[in-house]
Amino acid sequence: MKTASTTSNTRGSWITVAGARTNNLRNISVRVPKHRMTVFTGVSGSGKSSLAFGTIAAEAQRLVADSYPLFVRNRLPQHGPVDADRLDGLTFTVVVDQRPFSGNTRSTVGTASDTAPLLRMLFSRIGTPSAGYSPAYSFNDPSGMCPRCEGLGTVDDIDLACLIDDTRSLNEGAIRFPTFAPGTYRFKRMLHSGLIDPDLPLSCTPPETLDMLLHARQLRLTNPDPQYPKSGLFDGVIPRLRDSYLRKSPSRLTDDERTALSRIVSHEVCPECAGSRLNSAARASLIDGRSIADWSAMPIRKLRQTLQAVQETTVSPLLQALSAQLERLDAVGLGYLSLDRHSPTLSGGEAQRVKIVRYLGSALSDVCYIFDEPSAGLHPHDVHRLLQLLAQLRNAHNTVLVVEHHPAVVSAADHIIDLGPGAGSAGGTIQFEGTPAALSKTDTVTGHMLRAPMSINAHPRPHTRSVAINHATAHNLQDVSVRVPLRVLTVVSGVAGSGKTTLMAGELGRQHPEFVVFGQGRLRGGTRSNAATVLGIAEPIRAAFALVGGIDPSWFSANGRGACTTCKGKGVMVTDLAFLEDVRTSCEACGGSRFNPTALAVTFAGRSIAEILATSAKDIVRIFASNKRIVQPLRWLVDVGLGYLSVGQSTSTLSGGERGRLLLAKHLAATEDPSQLRIVLDEPTVGLHAADTDRILRLFDRLVDAGATIVAIEHNLRVIAHADHVIDIGPGAGDQGGTVVYEGTPAGLRESPNSLTGQYL
Template structure:
């Protein structure tokens, strides 16, 4: 092989990539190196890395399956790229939640639980059997009562009953149980219940009969009728029923009163008696899984079992990796669905640390989300270790601390959406700093400590907060200022704010949680812009507004207005393929003939928010379009599916909506997620404007630019899990940087680089 031929195989070669907003991009990415992809939000980073490289790798792997297997798989479209050569198998480690499967835990997601099961199967006494005997996902190990879920459906009696009312006054807060109604009569028939005694004062035995009586028969008006206790009936009719509840008011009622409690048989461990009885050096498997990982690691190091050394070493490696990337405060029995996007991504990373695979392409989406600066260094070590095993590591990232360790940087831009999609720089980090690009210019920029801070007033008082790991915390949060809540991941920041301030009246919580909506939901529908747009089209064309709804009359009958056909796969992520009938335009041909200002409805939904604010003369849509621009989302298209938005984009969209609703206090959970250094400046200006208008802003944040710019800082710690949960600092950024907390030390280093 010639030297030139050998060299060409050392790069992933891309020519004329035009996926989404990419403008015929040509680039070469070095293999077996760590490459960082930078640029402002919406510049095309994800389109290049995920939409082109990872997508084509997945498509080509699918084509290696037999024809028979392929008939059960969707035909993935080829990305819009002319040349894509020298790919390896791509493993995507993104921030998608670990699914809603209630059987999945951190232990099962990292394989740590599989190793623990093996350990107990071989070395515990009395042994319950093989590894399957310790699995809550298998009949041989699962608790027979809760079937391995660890919880049982329960009913919140405080939601179901008005304790201070009598039955005649309507003490039962449930549909169809009004005084005198048929179900009310069957409930009370055959009893000597006093209908005019408040429930709180009722005889306990009588109350127990009314609530929990097993199904039976009772005479009512001379006929034998079925009856059950109130709770018994609700559980059998709605909660344990296989039938779908169709009436919305009943669904709302069930959601309101339903709660879950640990299984009474297994105390939430999910395991049967035999599995719970097994002990390894005095410890049960459920006990070990309930410990935070850093404590579990310490216990494993005390186990002296010569034959188990290889297993213990392998399990310890997984747990050490979790500690290294800031997950030491999490327990293995924590349900996977409760993890944040950043935590979920780090859990996925752990799985690959000890992997036997090499020479594959790992693709990461902002792996530092949710990480304190203290933990970023350890995350970097993990990324470098994957590279050093001979893998190609591609990282979409904004944090300079991560970009700095890259072997190669590809910077996209110069702007977002239609203003992006080109390669602004490709080379090493030193070259980036001298490149004159927005990333290069902002790379070493530091936000200075705020010297003239605002003075707060009338503080929000928190007393005795004990949620999760909080240790009876007392703290005052000043109103009328920008207050940053800081601390390492797991220190108790979110627990403190979300269990107290966030529940108060007049507080808008702007977080990164998924946005509820159908697959047809988009920024236009979610923010309410779509209503005045439909009205404008209807008025201009003399037809009804419903024609311009992708949920109604005008929707393409093939894709039901989604623009794509979804294929849900059991074992992997679902796939969306563009609808051939409407070519992704969502509406029928008839609807697309109607125009407003020279555009049809599909054209309007294809406009960026920024362009729509300039071009659409629809007065009622203008304020929201301007607010979306204000929070830095001008590059999003009006019709972009909400499912494609990142956590940070979802949060900024919620912020835009809340800005128009007049809340007094805002809680923002890591608002810098997904923001380029240049965009952080814009966010800080917006936050300042909000405080200057009299708002109180409470920002849970790791980004040191926000901490430096705050008026007041409350730092939790000193560590994570049970090593956290206390207030370690309250005061100004200037005083924080002069102190010795972890956040203070990193803040001092940050501003010293200014």
């Protein structure tokens, strides 16, 4: 029997997991050393995230939440114990994932990294003439924001000529916007207001009456219909549209609303503040001849130099704190960004590195930090700086856990836990525990990856035709003209922020619309969207269940008759706490399955509709082998490296790379002639193990051999080495990039003296 002191020593040295069964984990037991950097490796879908995030992080955060008073706990997300026999030695845990920042229009790199408050304080102390206290320099505070644009930097206006058709009456659809169409709630409010004859064309309506209908704000009606709410005040069409769509970002928009908004709304830089978001007093306050808006618009790398020139002993501690924060942002490879950059425009990798900066320099110790592929979006040149920051966190007496594929990150680990051997049901077991050196000698898939030499494409496909990008000047591009070859695999490389995505996903797609761009942006549909709905296989699956059960297919839709009556098919219960964040808890009635008992009672191949949706794409292919409508799209999903995804997994939980590959699979499934394919892929191997990368490269080869044109924006050296043609952008990031450094074969890139990519290749 272990003594109390032995248990205490174990708790101080290890995080112990016994009998973990989260997702595909197969009753595994493992010990994770504390105060070390442990990297979880394995092929995509092997169970790395299930162990690090779904087990260790989830249980630690649940236990921390349980330590708060009941009043506070009731306002926190409620999670049950994880599916494991025992966890011990857990500490306060911080998860740093790749989820992009929310669509908050007031969030910038400065606010997200906690740098903006320091900058505002600096200007409030030594800016001349002073605008006042720190809030007077904030575009999120009434005392500092531009009164014209309310701190947004842009002015959105509604084009009345596009919104209304004055030759029509209300009943004929004079207000050309979906929520004001005849029969809608807003239409009925106008109808019952008593302001206007609904059968009279707007051109025949008295101007003052039409002005009230369009522009009234909180108008007390004098003669409304009895059906109009007695206590109701009337808001005109324009205020309603501004309040619902312009002053805030709606969580969901229908396709009709999105189309209508693009038609009636114009977006322009605010003429009063020129996009700076600040009022005249804040803009007039200067340090060394520059305003806070000027400082915020500089690349962080230049801002560091500007800050070093400030010699004010009265604010020395503030200068040191601000300098340290900017140095960290530069150190994680974000020196090309400016503090006023809109944070929702950052990629997942950029967003994660901004989050890292928030924790560096923290006074807390004995914290467990868990990172989800922090090297995503980083050029090999920048990975070593990331490793230095992770080492800083570890050396501050913290535990660092990293889910990673990048060989440099794996090699820098103190301890490795390799999962596999395969993905989904073929994974979930511990393949190796130990040092990187020992892992490289094993027969595991990751071991092979670490010791396998990378080969340069010795026989690139020749090309005879190409398309031209002419005089590209968007963002940091410096009048770039370049030719992109057809019917080959072209890889566009360069450091993060060099202009790769701007050139290929932006300019190539704009000048040559036949190219389809697959980026890492969000997918439409919210939490109800999943791989099955995106690929168009949800209906055939429901039809198969309907045939077995003898009932209508809508019974097998969580958005239709099959929805759980308690949670309305969401799987969670959402409690609105007014000014606090919503609380989400798993629905007890359906156990989170989203379906009602009638739907769950019908089975296909021994599985309910909820169980089918929880099954991986690879297994679904076997279950529905005879149904081509289901199998064909899923085979493409397997080919792009997403065979481990469950077909019912919400697209809101996917990484940027997974979203891009899912859309690629959808596009390939809908393409009859591969020779017509012209596609641009933004970092298609993000989140892929080297073995999975080789698999998707074989798919690219198959498509190109059939006549397709593929352009991949990549940092992955395996992909660059495999290319037929490479276009390297740089030489640096931001204003130091934006030029073509090299064009040609991968072998030639290796010899290019000006290319950072060539040096690492």
